Amino acid sequence: MAEEVRSALRAMEEGAYNTEMGELLWWSYYDTLLLEVATLEYSFFSTPLGQGGKTKAETNFPAANQMPQAQKLEVRAIELFYIPQAAKSQAEAQNIINAFRTGWLEFDFTNKAPLVQLPLPQLMGAAFPIIVSGAAAGDQAYGRSEYTGVWESPVEIILPAKSNFSVNIVFNTALDASLEGDKLQISLVGGLVRL
Numbered sequence: 001m002a003e004e005v006r007s008a009l010r011a012m013e014e015g016a017y018n019t020e021m022g023e024l025l026w027w028s029y030y031d032t033l034l035l036e037v038a039t040l041e042y043s044f045f046s047t048p049l050g051q052g053g054k055t056k057a058e059t060n061f062p063a064a065n066q067m068p069q070a071q072k073l074e075v076r077a078i079e080l081f082y083i084p085q086a087a088k089s090q091a092e093a094q095n096i097i098n099a100f101r102t103g104w105l106e107f108d109f110t111n112k113a114p115l116v117q118l119p120l121p122q123l124m125g126a127a128f129p130i131i132v133s134g135a136a137a138g139d140q141a142y143g144r145s146e147y148t149g150v151w152e153s154p155v156e157i158i159l160p161a162k163s164n165f166s167v168n169i170v171f172n173t174a175l176d177a178s179l180e181g182d183k184l185q186i187s188l189v190g191g192l193v194r195l
Contacts, residue, residue: 022070027192029073031167032058032083032185037175044167044186065110065166067159070195073188075157078107078116080123080149080169081185088178095176100124102172105186107157110164115157120169124149156190 031044045061047054062068088096100120107116159165167186 022193022195025192025194026190027073028079028187028189029061030059030185030187031061032183035175035179035182035184037177037180040171040174042169042184044169045165065164067161067163067165068194069161071161072193073159074191074193075153075159075188076190077150077152078105078118078123078167079151079187079189080105080120081183081187082124082149083183083185085181085183092176092178095178096182099171099173099175099179104170106166106168106170108166110166116151116153118151120149123151159188 029045031047033042033044035042043065045059046065047059048061048063049056049059051064067073082096082100084096103120105116105118105120105123106114108114167188169184169186
């Protein structure tokens with residue numbers, strides 16, 4: 001009995017770091033891409049931090065479409081951020097809504113059937129508030145310049161160490177020119193185990 005108590009006390013002293021299992025963290029790997037009129041498919045996590053001009057503000061993922069060695073991510077949610085670069089007119093706001101109505105997210109392991117396919121309206125939710133500029137100075141409707149959609153997975157999606165995967169957003173029709181330069185950001189949120 002005394003040995004069991006000592007063992008339990010040692011386990012409690014280890015905190016988030018366990019010498020046998022490594023660190024156990026709540027984590028978010030994220031990646032950001034610019035919207036371009038001529039692009040219908042956006043591949044996230046394909047350019048790692050420090051390459052292709054990617055900074056920590058745009059991504060924290062260290063490898064191209066592959067989980068790092070000695071890490072496992074148990075994805076429990078996917079978050080999508082739409083980040084406009086300026087206030088939008090009413091017509092431009094409608095262009096955003098129209099684009100998202102035709103798009104979907106695909107999350108899969110390389111050379112396998114998709115693990116997740118979600119229409120963007122489902123991921124973003126019914127409300128999609130943004131700033132809408134009026135015709136005259138000071139005429140602005142209520143809104144936010146950034147919006148987050150969150151999809152919580154009913155089952156954990158396990159990304160084991162060194163597994164290849166892709167997260168893509170696909171639009172069925174070309175984006176309106178008013179969306180050029182706005183950003184999309186994807187976050188894979190869940191439990192990270194790393195040695």
